[in-house]
Amino acid sequence: MSDTRTGPLAGIRVVELAQWVFVPSAAAILADLGADVVRIEHPVHGDPYNALTTAGAKNGASAQSARSAQANRGKRSIGIDLRKPGGRELAYTLVREADAFLTSFRADALGRLGMSEAHLKALNPRLVYARGDAFGPEGPDSALPGYDITAFWARGGVGALVTDPDASQVARQPPSFGDRIASVGLACGVMASLLGRERGLAPEPVSSSLMAAAAWVTASEIISHDPSAGPGARVAVPPLTGSYRCAGGGWIMLNLMQSDRYWDDFCKHLGAPELRLDERFGDGPSRDAHAAELRTALEAVFARRTRDEWSAAFATFDGPWAPVQDVTELADDPQIVANGFVRPVPEIDGMRLVRAPFTVGEVADTLPRGPELGEHTETVLLDAGVEWDEIEKLKDAGVIT
Known part of the structure; x- marks a missing residue:
């Protein structure tokens, strides 16, 4: 995988096997900082988030999905069918040269695909293996599926915290609200593990969850709650x-x-x-x-x-x-504009994306678009040393497109 990027993570190679918003947004932060992020997608179906429709609104601002671009800007996309013979081995080719692997897949699916931590660390002992999930890696519900609206907003208590006690419904969660909060923690964990590795430590596995993010953002209520007050008790807000x-x-x-x-x-x-x-x-x-x-x-x-x-x-x-x-x-607030929190995407007219919520050194004036499904399949494989004749065979077998 070639890397012509600049930034503090330039030269870091990341393989992402993830869908929707939480984990892809963490990888987007790494890409913002210069990492070369290659996301593995199904060559036909891709990430379902690309075509998501919410409340009747199309998931896009132009020909390319703006929401997908927000979570995947600056990455390269390779389409691999991991279930076809040769697909897994092709992914392994990328993992062997990677510094970090980020995934949102459930543990049982990773096991079936041969992409669990045990599988990949056997191939690459220097790999930082990072996984984001709904409820955390331990406990009776660790294997349950969940989105931010269920794991973060509902079970995580955030929704109840901001809902009037007499309301007829729980307050509406903004789209991907918990996902993006959790993504910062996952990206931070990956960078910490990479730093430890550079200092001679064994690369530590990284985990983050939507429920952990909910606990973090509600920490003031958790640590100060009086159990005798019962659930739902609220402190009166001072008039000022x-x-x-x-x-x-x-x-x-x-x-x-x-x-x-x-x-x-x-x-x-x-x-x-x-x-x-x-x-x-x-x-x-x-x-x-x-x-x-x-x-x-x-x-x-x-x-x-x-x-x-x-x-x-x-x-x-x-x-x-x-x-x-x-x-x-918000996008036109003078402070947003002055600090460049929202940046234009030159390749797509009218598209604006939001950069990572921190800066390290100088920040680029623009943000890159997200990749089309499988856009970089051939170049990624060539960079990884796969010959043209092998690429043609993989296409014929339907492993890649």
Whole structure:
């Protein structure tokens, strides 16, 4: 496998056998950092995520699926039927030269395909073997299937945490929300194992799960929950923390946890000197004692202006606040633009993708597109030393296309 990339992971070779979003997104982070990632797909069916339709919306922004490109940008795709004679051996050719192998397949399927950790480490003892799953590698439910909406949002408690107790349904999970959170952890684990290997340690296997990601993001609730309070117990939100509806339907979010530090200046920007002079709200303990009255008063004040008018009024307020934006506004937020969090894809007109949620050194001005199914089959095999006549035989046998 040739590698002409730059970045801290340049020269690292990764083989990916994964579908959907979680594990492919972890490999995309590695590709962002310069790794040469080759994803193995079925030569006919490919990754089902490529053609996914959600809630009636097509999974794409152009000829190529934008969602698939988000999870697979900068990779190379090789189509191999691992169940046909010769397919497994072809994959082994790639694994022998790889630094890391990432998979989302279930353990029993990996065993049948000859792609388990035991199979691949026997071929390549230096290989970092990484697997992402729904519920973790141990326990009675470790073999169960799961998506982020079931393992992360539902069983992981995240959905219940953000759902009003009187709601008729659990709050809607944004698409692939848990997948992308979990992917950062899996990528981090792979890089840690690679670093350990470079320092002379044996390459450690890496695992991550959607349920582990749910526990991580809800850690504050887990570690501070009082068992005697029972399930679903919630701590009241202080009036200077939380959202307030504005005129026209928008929202402003506050998080003035150090309320004495911000109170006077907050009232000035709010244009409500009567609140600053009110003895009920004179200091932190008083505001806590009259929390319901303060929240009611603030609701009335915020209802006087629109979200954008409040944003202008608070522009010089040096405290933690923000307008509540719709995700459609996010891509053009000045901070998103200034930091290049969303980048254009030059090869596909109108496509924008989101880069990894951190930077290491200089960041490219653009992001590459994702590969078409099997787009790089021949070049990957040639790079791996497979001769043309053997490639033709594999095509004739239906192992590759």
